[in-house]
Amino acid sequence: MIEITDLHKKYSRNFVALKGLNLLLDNRVSTIIGRNGAGKTTLLRILSTQLYPTKGTAIIEGYDIIKETRKVRSIISSIPQEAQPIGILSPMEQIKLYLIARGFTAQQAGKEARFALDELDMDEFRNSPSDTLSGGMKRKMFVAMALASNSDVIFLDEPTTGLDPLSRMEVWSAIKRLKSKIILTTHYMDEAQELSDFVAVMDQGDVISRGTIKEILKAFDGKMRAERIDGETYDIKVGNIAVKYIDKSKVDEFLRMGYDIKQVNLNDVFLTRGMNLES
Ligand SMILES: Nc1ncnc2c1ncn2[C@@H]1O[C@H](COP(=O)(O)OP(=O)(O)OP(=O)(O)O)[C@@H](O)[C@H]1O
Ligand SMILES: [Mg+2]
Structure with a gap:
């Protein structure tokens, strides 16, 4: 369990990135979703004691990130958003090195590294220098590294950004089969939906909504999103697109007015x- 209490992060005199965040993460996979700059990475870096x-x-599994930093570090693994491999090392070498640094024997490290790379369908590239990988x-490779660690809690900051659809599914399937607790961030609604029961929606340094996706979308029960370029009826305008939330009973009326009708989602x-x- 991760219990976050009144978390603030001020980067400068007049810029606050986290504004007193309170959050309980108790599911096997919890997803933090939020736009660019919402504070997701800041939160993950704090939780992973960086x-x-x-x-x-x-408090992570009973240990305080400030008072028991070393304990926390011994039970977590974290893959940063901007992680870069050491170019001359192959995925196999890289992961083994990481595991040995965490106290695995060389033999154990080799076994876990091979297993994790296999899980992510990276066998073919196991011994290629990382510089030559896409x-x-x-x-x-970094997701495999986190998986191989078998840590109690794993933080993954945007694990699938930039991956093709098949690779994303491989990462998802690996995440699903793990036993570790996982906290991940993403911009993708489908990813949140696919992987986790619990989603925290962050915006401007705070959690604006939390729960199952169903609970989060409760305010939209019975509603659809109607969109039209330069439409005259709208709740909000995004660029020149008029967006109006309508009752399902009004779908035909808005179709006649030339609106596209869409399902609501976390966006x-x-x-x-x-x-x-209500209107
Ligand atoms: N080291 C830093 N110094 C000053 N400001 C920072 C620093 N790191 C982040 N910020 C600012 O804090 C805010 C939150 O950044 P953060 O990286 O946590 O957002 P994010 O939700 O991870 O965004 P993204 O989806 O783009 O990765 C942003 O406005 C960012 O510019
Ligand atoms: Mg980020």
């Missing part, structure tokens, strides 16, 4: 922030 909060703390392959949580949908 960055000090300005105020507040978090960007997506490098990301997958709408951001779009409608602070809006009253």
Whole structure:
């Protein structure tokens, strides 16, 4: 369990990236979703003890990230958003090195590394220098590294950004088969939906909604999103696209007015922030 209490992060005198965040993460896979700059990476870096909060703390599996940093480090693995491999090392060497640094024997490390690379369908590239891998392959290598660690808690910051659809599915399937607790960030609604029961939606340094996707979308029960370029009826305008949330009974009426009708999804949580949908 991860218990986050009143977490603040101030990067400068007038910029606050986390604004007193309170969050309980108790599912096997928890997803943090949010737009660019919402504070996801800041949160993950604090939880994985790479960055000090300005105020507040978090308890991970009973250990305080500030007072028991070493304990926390011994039970977690973290793959940063901008992770880059050491170019001359192959995925196999890279993962083995990481595991040995974490206390695995060389033999154990080799076994776990091979298993994790196999799981992500990276056998073919196992011994190639990382410099020669594509960007997506490098990301997958890091996911394999986290998986191989068998840590109690694994933090994955945007594990599938830049991956092709097949590679994304391989990463998802590996995540699903793991026993570790996973906290991941993403921009993708389908990823959140596929992997986790619990989703926290972040915006501007705070959690604006949390729960199952169903619970989060409760405010939209019975509604559809109607969109039309330069439409005259709207709740919000995104660029020149008019967006209106309508009752299902009004679908025909809006179709006649030339609107496209779409299902609501987690994107709408951001779009409608602070809006009253009753009208
Ligand atoms: N080291 C830093 N110094 C100053 N400001 C920072 C620093 N790191 C992040 N920020 C700012 O804090 C805010 C949150 O950044 P963060 O990287 O946590 O967002 P994010 O949700 O991970 O975004 P993305 O989806 O783009 O990865 C942003 O406005 C960012 O510019
Ligand atoms: Mg980020």
